[in-house]
Amino acid sequence: MRSISVLQRCAATLLIAVVLSGCVVSLVKPEGERIAYLEAHEGLEPEVAKAIRQGKVIPGMSREQVQACWGWPSEIDNSESLGLNLEYGKEVWEYRSDDVFIVHPEATVTFRNGKVVDVSPTYLSDLEE
Secondary structure, eight states: OOOOOHHHHHHHHHHHHHHHHTTOOOSSOOHHHHHHHHHHOTTOOHHHHHHHHHTOOOTTOBHHHHHHHHOSOSEEEOOGGGTOOGGGTEEEEEEOOSOTTOOSOSEEEEEETTEEEEEESGGGGOOOO
């Protein structure tokens, strides 16, 4: 019977811990911070307030409202090379995990003229009843 070295056991334990933890940073800000934002901004449209309360980003939200819900993005893409510069009113916020093995963003929010027009993946914008 072949024995497993201490180093192999440590590596296996670390790998299992990484897989179980998911190494994913939650997109959504803590509920207390979202509620504090809602209390400080009482005149919000009901649908926007509901989305922030649920930690969702929906079309029509402003940059400030998205930040109140999810925080600052990992990256903002408004590069001229892709034709996405602010001159044309389009901007893409990318939210990434801090997992070094994940290259694609966990979520993207596309703005046109300062308002959300698209959220990907779409389930992140689905409001609960």
